[in-house]
Amino acid sequence: MxxxxxxxxxxxxxxxxxxxxxxxxxxxxxxxxxxxxxxxxxxxxxxxxxxxxxxxxxxxxxxxxxxxxxxxxxxxxxxxxxxxxxxxxxxxxxxxxxxxxxxxxxxxxxxxxxxxxxxxxxxxxxxxxxxxxxxxxxxxxxxxxxxxxxxxxxxxxxxxxxxxxxxxxxxxxxxxxxxxxxxxxxxxxxxxxxxxxxxxxxxxxxxxxxxxxxxxxxxxxxxxxxxxxxxxxxxxxxxxxxxxxxxxxxxxxxxAQHIGGQVNLSRAWTPTAAVIFILGLVPGMPNQLFMLFAAAAAAAAYFARKSEDLSEAEADLEAQDGGAEEATDSETVLLADVTDYSAVSMQLGYGLISLVDEEQSGPLVSRITGIRREVSRGLGFVIPGVRIRDDLALEPNQYRIRIGQTIVGEDVAYPDRKLALPGDGSLVKIEGIEVKDPSFGMDAVWIRPQQQAEAEANDYVVIEPDSVISTHLSQLLNKHAADLIGQDDVQALLDQLGEASPNLVKSIVPKLVPLHVLTLVLRRLLSERIPISDLRRILEGLSNLVGPNMGPNEMAEALRPKLVPLLIQQVSPLGTVLPLMTLTPELEQLMLRTVRQNGEDGLVLEGSLAEQLMRSINDSSEKLSAAGRPTIMVVAPQIRRVFSDFVRAHIPDMIILSFTELPENRRVEVYASIGSFDALGAEGNPSAVASELQTEPETV
Incomplete structure (x- = not known):
């Protein structure tokens, strides 16, 4: 019509x-x-x-x-x-x-x-x-x-x-x-x-x-x-x-309801009635008309007061019935109560609510936003938003961090205190609540704000409680980055790259590499802290790697030499010397034979040998970390992947490189050579090894 x-x-x-x-x-x-x-x-x-x-x-x-x-x-x-x-x-x-x-x-x-x-x-x-x-x-x-x-x-x-x-x-x-x-x-x-x-x-x-x-x-x-x-x-x-x-x-x-609800005030109609009544007493005025409107205004004030009293009574009744309604509601279980699809979430005890309360200038939300931006920039994709909620089931000062539904970290923070980390020159013990730093496991103590000057004078590093939680979150986001990227995130990265290089994206995904395979490749790279920010280089590399016998792990391994420089420049500034740990030739040959024998089963070592190996690597890495230097180990390309899976299960922050991945423009030094053998089994069987491992520092 x-x-x-x-x-x-x-x-x-x-x-x-x-x-x-x-x-x-x-x-x-x-x-x-x-x-x-x-x-x-x-x-x-x-x-x-x-x-x-x-x-x-x-x-x-x-x-x-x-x-x-x-x-x-x-x-x-x-x-x-x-x-x-x-x-x-x-x-x-x-x-x-x-x-x-x-x-x-x-x-x-x-x-x-x-x-x-x-x-x-x-x-x-x-x-x-x-x-x-x-x-x-x-x-x-x-x-x-x-x-x-x-x-x-x-x-x-x-x-x-x-x-x-x-x-x-x-x-x-x-x-x-x-x-x-x-x-x-x-x-x-x-x-x-x-x-x-x-x-x-x-x-x-x-x-x-x-x-x-x-x-x-x-x-x-x-x-x-x-x-x-x-x-x-x-x-x-x-x-x-x-x-x-x-x-x-x-x-x-x-x-009408909007205006009526705001105009219907007894404290407004009462003085209005009084003024109109006074004007009606002035000689020469139409007194009867003014008196009529004064009576109407007084009636409006009366009914407005009755309406206000009724509203107050209803509010009191609702407050009294609130407990009964909560009891009724608590008997109803909804799907939303038992499902949570947040990629990253943080539960806080009620004692930590002040850290996120805007009225109390809680700084935790802004710090988490900064952490997300920093981690996203370092890894090359947007970290999902962190959902923060209170949880009465936790202790007052306890917090818990989840990736999906999995709890990946929890600890205790005190909003009215500050965390003091001792330095090399800290000889005086500060009174407070002694704990382990949640991010790095170092000895620390929660002190009161008035103790900060004393702690800093004794070479302690004093950290705010919101910084402690946000640093812990940053570490966990980097550690579990592979669990945070999905096919939707990868598609978003491809869409953005497609604006600059549409032909590259169309020719690779999904013609040569399906989206789910590309996601697995990127997850494998992120699991070893390799940034995926250079997606153009990753797709160009994949175009030359696609074959019938190559799975996502093999593709990721083949891409590493071109992408490892991105990781190294994050952990060690350009111009500094890279400290490296290596394996002795005997131990490396032993592992090569083990990998050949076990095939897809990976690196399998005898229990005492594995224990001594991890103890020796851990001692060297702790010395490097204490000196503020990255912990990097270099091994043969044939065993890099299986050795990385073996070591990172115990030391997540360890970077395992192959000799072919070392950048040509960086100076290196061999900080330690792990493994010294007095005897090897006749057939190279790991269970026949009876010697002990030791660390031999050797700087070049």
Whole structure:
């Protein structure tokens, strides 16, 4: 029906209309304007009436079409009498302005001033400012949605809906800024059409129909005034509706409830009644009228007070029934209560809530955001948001970190204390709660803030509690990075690379390497701390590696020589010497024979030999870590992968490289050579080895 109606409106401007159709359309115009006004009054939010700009355009075109059609009738048939243009125009011309065209002109001018100067101008200004501020506020609203999503306050679906609502709001106010110009133009057009009708009617009546000037003025001006008022009244209603929409504040109530709830205050009506009563006592005033309104204001104050008392009683009753409702709710188990799809989550005991409370300037959330940004930059993909929630099942100062549903770390922090780590020159023992540092397992002590100066004077490093938790989280995110990347994340990386290198992405994924295989390759690289930020190099390398006998582990191993420099530059600045640990030739040959014998079973060593090997590696790595240097071990390429799986199960931070992965532009030194054998089994069987391992420092 709408396309047909638009065509009818256009036809009305060209084709002459019978008088009864003209009356019908005038009534439709008034009904439509009243309907739009009533809907505007009963909307809760401006977006609830998002079709309003379209209705303004349609209603404006309808009025203009009626003006054209009525002008044609007035000018062509106005000499025949007051009912020439229909009953509606006649009624407005005779009854509303009492048949006096001078009064009609002044009434019409006043209506135009009210509509054009007051309502339309104000509504247009509000629309313009609202559109500007809405567009300026969009980035902040988007950031707030992202922050709520990262904090776990809303689900991804809710965040998507909120983003769409923000976009719709910007589009709506932008449309209203333009639609308000329709209303203003309509008012101006009405004034011009009135002038044209009056001048044209006088000319036609005097020149063509030989009417006296007074008779022509009485006939044509009354018809023109009636025609103008018939169009101006709906225009005024639409202007009021526009002003209501653009000044509306979003709430859960319509306009009447919104205003009534805020105006219905006994403490406002009581002084109002008192002032009106005093004015009613002034001599010369219409005392009875003032007393009547004073009584009405006093009655309004009385009923407002009763309503306030009832609301307070209902609030007390709800508070008393709260415990019973909680007991009822606790018997209901919902799926949302037992499922949590957050990739990373942190549970806090109630004693740690102050660290995330914005009212208490809790710094933990901002630190976690910084940690996510730093770890994401280092690993090459966006770490998922950390969902923080309180957990009454934990001890007051306990926190717990989960990757998926797996608990990967937990410890205790004291928000009213600070963690002091002893340095090399710390000879004085500081009084406090002795613990192990959750990130590195070092001896530490929780001290009170007033002990900080004493601790720093004795070569202690003092750390804030939020830094302790965020550092622990950073370590766990790096350690479990392979568990945080999924196929959706990999696809997002491919989409971003596809903008710069579309042909590369299309030729590799999924033609040569399926998405799930690429995900497994990236997970394998991340499990050994290899950044995947250079995805272009990874895809180019995979294009030369795809074969029938290569699985994800073999692909990742073949890609390592090109990607290891990214890891080394993170753990050791360019220009510094890399400290390396190696295996003695005897031990390395033993492992080579073991790998050949066991094949896919990996590295299998006799129990005492494995224990001595790990003890020797651990001692050397602790010495390097204490000196602030990276722990890197270099082995033969044939055993690197199985040896890395064996060692990293016990020492996760150890970096295992092959000789072929060492960068040519870095200076190295052999810090330690692990393994010295007095005897080997005749067939190289690991169980026949009876010698002990020892560390032989050797710097070159």
């Amino acid at each position: 709408l396309p047909i109606g638009i065509l009818v409106l256009v036809a009305m401007m060209v084709l002459p209309l019978p008088v009864f159709l003209l009356d019908t359309f005038f009534v439709v115009n008034i009904v439509l304007s009243l309907l739009i006004l009533m809907v505007a009054l009963h909307t809760h939010r401006p977006l609830d009436f998002s079709s309003f700009p379209n209705l303004i355009l349609i209603a404006t075109v309808l009025r203009l079409a009626l003006n054209v059609a009525s002008t044609r009738v007035v000018l062509s048939e106005g000499h025949t009498g007051a009912d020439a243009a229909g009953q509606v125009i006649k009624a407005f011309g005779e009854f509303v302005v009492a048949g006096n065209y001078a009064v009609g002109i002044f009434v019409f001018i006043i209506l135009v001033i009210i509509n054009l100067v007051v309502i339309t101008k104000g509504a247009g200004r509000v629309s313009e400012v609202s559109a500007r501020f809405t567009l300026d506020a969009m980035p902040g609203k988007q950031m707030a949605i992202d922050a709520d999503l990262n904090a776990g306050i809303m689900t991804p679906e809710e965040a998507t809906a909120r983003r769409q609502e923000v976009a719709d709001e910007a589009d709506f106010y932008g449309s209203m800024d333009g639609a308000s110009k329709f209303v203003k133009g309509d008012a101006i057009a009405g004034l011009l059409i009135l002038a044209i009708n009056i001048v044209g009617g006088l000319i036609i009546g005097v020149a063509q129909h030989q009417m006296a000037v007074a008779d022509a003025a009485q006939s044509y001006i009354l018809l023109s005034i009636g025609d103008g008022l018939v169009a101006q009244i709906p225009s005024l209603l639409l202007s009021i509706a526009t002003a209501i929409i653009v000044t509306r504040v979003s709430s859960t109530q319509d306009m």
